[in-house]
Amino acid sequence: MTTIDVIILFLSATAAATISGASGFGGALVLLPIVTHIVGIQAAIPILTIGQLFGNASRVYFNHSSLEWKPIVLFLIxxxxxxxxxxxxxxQVNGNKIKIGVGIFLILLVIYRRLKLTNKHIENKGMLLGGGLTGFISGIAGSAGPIGAAFFLGxxxxxxxxxxxEAFTALSMHITKSxxxxxxxxxxxxxxxxxxxxxxxMxxxxxxxxxxxxxxxxxxxIFIVEALLVVSGIQLIITGIYN
Incomplete structure (x- = not known):
């Protein structure tokens, strides 16, 4: 690894964390292809996990007075x-099919929200479902930030x-993965x-x-977050197909 690679990683991580800091997710999706190109996928996931410990911890710190504990606890259960x-x-598992499924899910979720098929917010059972889905995919595919973000947005x-x-739950999952x-x-x-x-x-x-x-x-x-959810969904589908 060269000095240029390190500089690229630093600048890319700063940009990725700015996106995450403003939208609650997206940083890992931006950064993963870059880190993978430099160190390979097997090393990229653990490296990103360590980096995101700092990214999520800092997002919690900068916004700690606004933490909502009930959905956090339900999600983490x-x-x-x-x-x-x-x-x-x-x-042990090829995550490409999972990425495609997640990408489709995110796009359909935004369409669902835009059509305003319901005015109800996500309730307790929804956070339990969201936590399980996010945790499993985060562990197996390296990142599931958009899924967790979608549930908290609801x-x-x-x-x-x-x-x-959202950052507090992500931090907890990254500690577990580490x-x-x-x-x-x-x-x-x-x-x-x-x-x-x-x-x-970050x-x-x-x-x-x-x-x-x-x-x-x-x-x-909300518009920016939903737009990023769609972009993330498309990116996941493309990487799932062509990786």
């Missing part, structure tokens, strides 16, 4: 055990409450070093994202 299961299966929270609450990856010797000194570089960049990006959402109206914020 199912997310954490299924993150463990997904992480265990990480090296709660009708303020932008900062949405960002902080434990599993280290247990199966997927995290070494190289992964830790690169993860720390990405992590520092702290900067999270701060920039916080500044952005402070300047957005609720309507604009």
């Amino acid at each position: 199912t997310a954490l055990p299924l993150t463990l299961i997904g992480s265990y299966m990480f090296s 709660l009708g929270l303020s932008p900062t409450a949405y960002i902080a609450s 434990f599993m990856y280290s247990k199966f010797d997927l995290i070494g000194q190289k992964e830790i070093a690169l993860g720390l570089i990405i992590g520092v960049a 702290i900067l990006g999270s701060w920039l994202g916080k500044e952005i959402i402070n300047r957005l109206s609720q309507k604009s914020f």
Whole structure:
């Protein structure tokens, strides 16, 4: 790995974390192809997991006063055990079909929201379902931020409450994945070093994202998040087909 590669990783991580800081997700989807190109997919997932520990922790810190604990707890009840299961299966399962399915799900979800087929917000059972789905896919495919974001968006929270609450659950899942990856010797000194570089960049990006959402109206914020969900869905479908 060259110095140029490290600089590219740092700048890319800053940009990715800015997106995540402003929308609650998307950073990993932007960063994963870049990290994969530099270090390979098997190393990329653990490295991103370490980096996202910093990214999500900083988003929680910058928005901690807006945390909504009830949906967080409900989400994590199912997310954490299924993150463990997904992480265990990480090296044994081809995640391409899962990516395609997730991509289709995200696009259909936004269409559903735009058509306003219902005015009801997601309730307790929905958060339990969302947590389990997000945790499993996060463990097995490396990232499931858009899925978790979609469920938290359905709660009708303020932008900062949405960002902080989703980030707290993501942080919890990344800690769980880090434990599993280290247990199966997927995290070494190289992964830790690169993860720390990405992590520092993500702290900067999270701060920039916080500044952005402070300047957005609720309507604009929701539109941006939904647009990113569609983009993420398309990207997942494409990478699932061509990887």
